[in-house]
Amino acid sequence: MSEDPCSRAVRCRLRVRLPGVEYWHGVAGAYHRSFATLCAGTIPALLDGLPRGRLLDVGCGTGELLAEARRVGIAAFGIDAASDMVSRAAGVAHGDVLRASLPDTPFCEESFDAVTANFVVNHVDDPRAVMRELTRVTMRGGTVVATI
Numbered sequence: 563m564s565e566d567p568c569s570r571a572v573r574c575r576l577r578v579r580l581p582g583v584e585y586w587h588g589v590a591g592a593y594h595r596s597f598a599t600l601c602a603g604t605i606p607a608l609l610d611g612l613p614r615g616r617l618l619d620v621g622c623g624t625g626e627l628l629a630e631a632r633r634v635g636i637a638a639f640g641i642d643a644a645s646d647m648v649s650r651a652a653g654v655a656h657g658d659v660l661r662a663s664l665p666d667t668p669f670c671e672e673s674f675d676a677v678t679a680n681f682v683v684n685h686v687d688d689p690r691a692v693m694r695e696l697t698r699v700t701m702r703g704g705t706v707v708a709t710i
Contacts, residue, residue, distance in 0.1 A: 618674040
């Protein structure tokens with residue numbers, strides 16, 4: 563398997579913007595007690611049938627999808643725009659979570675076998691640009707799964 567995509571991120575594309583981060587700053591605890599429950603309900607459907615290679619979860623929130631993906635044997639990585647979400651997700655998932663904001667991710671083309679976006683695309687300024695970015699970082703023949 564090639565090198566870790568999070569390690570490659572710095573070398574490949576460090577052009578990450580973090581617009582709107584102030585809105586999400588400091589909300590990880592409240593999110594975990596409220597919307598995280600709603601978002602967690604879609605996790606089984608999102609993970610069902612995904613390739614067992616590398617997964618990127620964008621807008622990973624508090625990390626429940628990452629934790630479940632790792633539990634079933636998927637090498638899962640996450641990004642979120644809010645630093646407190648990144649900290650919580652890294653602790654919950656015991657894994658690699660970077661602070662980054664859509665539509666610009668720090669990853670090289672075709673870095674992941676699959677990408678998930680659980681209730682994320684509906685929260686961005688330019689959903690089409692986000693979907694283009696998600697397909698850019700997904701390997702040819704890979705899978706992108708999103709909920710809105």
